[in-house]
Amino acid sequence: MEKLFFTRKIQLKIDSEDPDYKSHxxxxxxxxxxxxxxxxxxxxxxxxxxxxxxxxxxxxxxxxxxxxxxxxxxxxxxxxxxxxxxxxxxxxxxxxxxxxxxxxxxxxxxxxxxxxxxxxxxxGEKTLPNFKKDLPIPFKGTDLKLLIAAEGGHIFHFKLFDIQFKTYLGKDFSDKKNLLHRLVKKEIKLCTSSLVLEKGKIFMLAVFESENPVHLLNENIVAEASLSLDYPITLTIGKARYTIGNKDEFLYKRLSIQAAIQRKQNAMSFMNSQTKKRLKENTIENLQNAEKRYVNQKQHVYSKRLIDLCVKNQAATLLLVDQQEKEAQASQDSFLFRNWGYGGLKQKIERKAAGAGITVIVE
Incomplete structure (x- = not known):
């Protein structure tokens, strides 16, 4: 059976209350x-x-x-x-x-x-990479020891190079908790992963390996998906028609974040240089990162729903149609084109389709 590799970013905390130990x-x-x-x-x-x-x-x-x-x-x-x-x-x-x-x-x-x-x-087509000081710290999957679930299965404790860590999943709406439970039961494998240090926080880029399930797909069934302006995805399989997401759902929170950024930028006109710098480095950058995370999460949700529907209907081929028409419409409405994120959505569709064994054709 084909192997499937996927990465999840999981925040970690040092499993100790001793401030001196944490500092060390x-x-x-x-x-x-x-x-x-x-x-x-x-x-x-x-x-x-x-x-x-x-x-x-x-x-x-x-x-x-x-x-x-x-x-x-x-x-x-x-x-x-x-x-x-x-x-x-x-x-x-x-x-x-x-x-x-x-x-x-x-x-x-x-x-x-x-x-x-x-x-x-x-x-000479590529130059040797110049590595920076903030690169991840790699480790083997076998270096992670004594992984256990605690406190109702929402927190996981483990040891890595004799350092005690625990996970912080927060309001996790993804599959991280489920993956960690499967790792505890040894249903999946942890491959070479890495630790990332970002602004005083520790994250684990965990690379999991599992067997890619074989889906029963019918070569004669073709799904047609259109990335329109009214809905992120409109899917047609035979006589069935599905709409995934909608314009208001996607844009509401993103526009709210953009409005907050604009308010902060307008307020900078009345601040001194040091206050401007602090506001830009802290509040504005955090809001911009929040917007990117929101868009990325929505694109993952929409693309997963699309592939799940294709698998459910046994469609072996996914045809992305009306691309030229969509791009022409988007160019006329620069507001939607700037906020929609077509490129990222299409990439995630292609990646998830490949994992499910579905062939993607772009018209």
Whole structure:
């Protein structure tokens, strides 16, 4: 059965009431993140230099040999495998300062990324990435220990690198709680994931693996979906017609957030520079992020309803119709075009359809 991978962002809290311990944990995590930043640049630099050895014309001919383990090939110049070359560099520089499982996860992920884009790097179509100091801290799924559900199943406790964490789901209307319960029961698997530090908060980008259920789809059934201006999605399957969402539902909250942003921006005219800066960095940016999260959540809800209806009706093909007409209408109504978010909705439809085994055709 085909494997399905998906990511959820889950907020974490340090499972302790001791302020000194919390401060120590935060300092440790920030130190680990800085080490990951330095290590990431080391990994890419070493692998790029290894591949460019043959281009370094001022070396002797004896240096222009194969990048393989000398034990496997007499022309090899490496004392180990290529992936292990950078792991040894990381161990020599950072062992004792950070759990080496983090370094191993980081090395595996970045070497895979480097190999995928190698041709583009060599031809100059892509430049080597310049990693920033706020990059995530990777860890293996097996590093998460002793996961248990507590307090009615709304809070989950676990240990990660001897640090006690608990989840904070808040008013979770997604499937995070259900996924964590399934993880406790070992119905799904946690793959290599990462910790993200954002403005004094800790988040886990949890990557789950589960078996993709095989849906019974009929190749002769075609669903037609139109992304219109009146409804986010209008779906037709045979004689059945469905409307998903509506204009007022989608726009009401988004316009409310935009109005709040506009009020704050108007008020800035009467403030000094320091107050303006604080207002922009705190209130206005928070409102803008809230708007993005709302739009993203609505697009996920609408696209999931669409694919669920296709699966329920056994439609093997999804035809997105009237795209040119919709774009022409949207261009005439710039207000709706700016607030609707067609591109993100279409991308989520295509992604969810691929997971369900449904073929998407765009007219």
């Amino acid at each position: 944990v935060f300092k440790t995590l920030y130190d680990w993140r800085y080490i990951c930043f330095k290590a990431s640049n080391l990994i890419f630099t070493h692998h790029f230099v290894q591949h460019q050895i043959k281009e370094i014309i001022y070396l002797t001919d004896e240096a222009k040999v194969k990048l393989v383990n000398v034990k496997l090939d007499e022309n090899g110049i490496l004392a180990t495998s290529r992936m292990n070359t950078t792991y040894q560099i990381l161990a020599r520089n950072f062992k004792g300062s950070i759990p080496m499982h983090i370094m191993s996860s980081l090395n595996s992920t970045l070497v895979s990324t480097f190999n995928t884009n190698l041709v583009s790097y060599i031809t």
